[in-house]
Each structure stands twice: as structure tokens, then as C-alpha cells.
Amino acid sequence: MYSEHLDLATLQTLLRTEELGRTVSANEVWQEIDSTNARALALAQEGAPHGTIVAARSQTAGRGRQGRQWVSPLDSGLYISFILRPTIALPHIPLISLCSGAAVAVAIHRCCGISIGLKWVNDIVFAGKKLGGILAEMPDRNSVIVGIGINLRTDPNLLASPELRDKVISIEDITGSPINANQLAADLALELERCYGNLIAGHRTRIIDEWVEHNVTIGKVVQARQTNETIEGTAIGIGLDGSLVVRTASGERSLHAGEVSIRLADGSYC
Ligand code: BTN
Numbered sequence: 001m002y003s004e005h006l007d008l009a010t011l012q013t014l015l016r017t018e019e020l021g022r023t024v025s026a027n028e029v030w031q032e033i034d035s036t037n038a039r040a041l042a043l044a045q046e047g048a049p050h051g052t053i054v055a056a057r058s059q060t061a062g063r064g065r066q067g068r069q070w071v072s073p074l075d076s077g078l079y080i081s082f083i084l085r086p087t088i089a090l091p092h093i094p095l096i097s098l099c100s101g102a103a104v105a106v107a108i109h110r111c112c113g114i115s116i117g118l119k120w121v122n123d124i125v126f127a128g129k130k131l132g133g134i135l136a137e138m139p140d141r142n143s144v145i146v147g148i149g150i151n152l153r154t155d156p157n158l159l160a161s162p163e164l165r166d167k168v169i170s171i172e173d174i175t176g177s178p179i180n181a182n183q184l185a186a187d188l189a190l191e192l193e194r195c196y197g198n199l200i201a202g203h204r205t206r207i208i209d210e211w212v213e214h215n216v217t218i219g220k221v222v223q224a225r226q227t228n229e230t231i232e233g234t235a236i237g238i239g240l241d242g243s244l245v246v247r248t249a250s251g252e253r254s255l256h257a258g259e260v261s262i263r264l265a266d267g268s269y270c
Pocket of ligand 1: 034035036037038059061062063064065066068070078079080081122123132133134135147148149150
């Protein structure tokens with residue numbers, strides 16, 4: 001049976017995981033919430049178990065990276081957060097971002113049949129437009145919240161804004177058919193569990209290789225705004241700590257945080 005919109009009962013029946021989402025009583029799916037990440041952070045502080053899923057059909061204060069807002073109209077996107085309780089050394093925590101990106105790429109391919117691109121570190125893109133994003137937050141040493149937003153259909157109100165219209169895309173724009181949000185959420189949980197399992201097992205190069213397989217950043221000229229400078233050069237790889245290695249005129253630099261813009265054929269950056 002195919003439920004039109006995200007709902008807890010349908011999601012639970014579709015889950016094929018061993019751990020993520022398996023404490024059934026802990027999972028939540030909201031019709032509307034401020035932010036699934038904010039709710040997951042609160043639940044984590046109250047002791048919610050590893051793998052708890054918090055999802056919503058809409059968010060009134062969805063959080064994007066760099067303090068931006070994540071516009072989250074009803075049923076236009078998949079808005080989902082996972083509470084992870086990492087048992088790995090602190091320096092390896094940033095690799096959770098790469099695990100999440102690889103998981104999103106594989107899940108979207110399986111569920112929707114399309115190949116997305118990963119732009120370091122957590123942008124999900126298709127044809128140069130933003131299809132989604134990942135916000136990983138670490139409130140304390142024992143929890144990481146992985147928040148994933150994927151545009152399922154383009155809200156007509158967004159099309160009224162030329163600025164967003166040219167920059168965002170949805171799965172429905174690409175495939176021309178409606179998406180089963182519950183199936184995508186279940187596939188995401190399964191893939192995140194698999195990729196995260198690689199991290200726990202110490203297979204860091206496997207995670208990096210998988211992220212690289214789906215990436216659109218390496219080999220490109222990139223620009224990165226850091227606190228006190230702008231770094232420009234060619235992205236040449238991913239370090240074992242998840243950093244982006246850039247060859248600049250003055251040598252190799254490793255970027256650990258922030259965002260990169262990729263230079264296009266016309267010399268502009270996106
Ligand atoms: C980005 O800026 O690219 C990251 C966007 C992450 C949005 C998701 S939607 C589900 C989760 N809850 C939030 O408030 N944010 C993340």
C-alpha cells in the first residue's frame with residue numbers, strides 16, 4: 001500500500017534496518033514541527049536511543065547550514081533527522097557527514113532511479129541545482145544529529161522567486177512522477193545504517209571511496225570562504241579525516257569546515 005504522505009505507521013512497516021528506527025516507540029513523525037533537528041537534539045538530551053528517527057511533513061523553522069533557514073512546505077520535501085550515538089574516536093566524527101551523503105545518494109538512486117551529485121561537504125545536487133542538504137549537529141560527545149532535507153516536489157510558491165527557481169530542483173521535477181516519501185525515508189535509514197556501520201567497523205577508506213564515487217567536487221576549481229581568507233584552487237581529494245584537499249598556488253590546503261563554490265565553464269561560481 002502506498003501512503004501519499006509521510007506517516008509513522010507506514011514508515012515502520014517499510015523499515016528494513018536492524019538498528020536505525022528500531023526502538024519503535026521512540027520514533028516520531030510530525031505533521032508540523034519547528035525543526036526535526038531541534039526536536040532530535042532535545043530528545044537526545046533526554047536520553048533517546050541510537051537510531052531514533054524524527055521526521056515531519058512540514059517545518060516552520062527548518063535549519064540549514066551556516067545559520068540559514070530551510071524552507072519546508074507541507075509534503076514538498078522529506079525532512080528527517082536521525083539520532084546517532086557514536087562509539088568512535090572524536091577525530092573520526094566528521095566522517096559521519098560523508099557517510100550520510102553517500103547514504104542519501106544510494107537511497108535516492110534505489111528509490112527514485114536518479115543519480116545525484118555530492119558537493120563537499122553536504123550538498124545534494126542535480127544538474128547544478130540544489131536537491132537537498134544535510135545538517136549534522138553534535139550537541140555533546142555522545143550524540144550526533146544527522147538532519148536530511150530532500151526536495152520531493154517544487155512548491156509553487158518557490159517558483160515565484162526567481163532567485164530560488166534557478167537554484168533548486170526536486171525529485172519530481174527530474175522524474176516527472178510522485179515520490180513515495182515513506183519508501184525514501186526507509187531506504188535512507190537502511191543506507192545510513194550500512195554506511196555508518198562501515199565507520200564503526202573502521203572502514204574509513206570505504207566511506208571516502210563511496211562518497212567520492214558520487215561527488216561533483218573533486219577535479220573542479222573551487223573557492224572556499226574561510227574566516228579570514230578565501231582559498232581558491234583545484235579540489236584533489238578527501239583526507240582520512242573527511243577534509244577537502246585543495247591544491248592552491250601556494251601549496252596544498254585541507255578544508256575542514258565551511259562551504260565551497262565550484263567554478264563553472266563561464267567562470268562564474270555555484
Ligand atoms: C543545508 O543547508 O544544506 C542543510 C539543510 C538540512 C535541512 C534538514 S530538513 C530536516 C532537518 N531538520 C532541520 O531543521 N534541518 C534538517
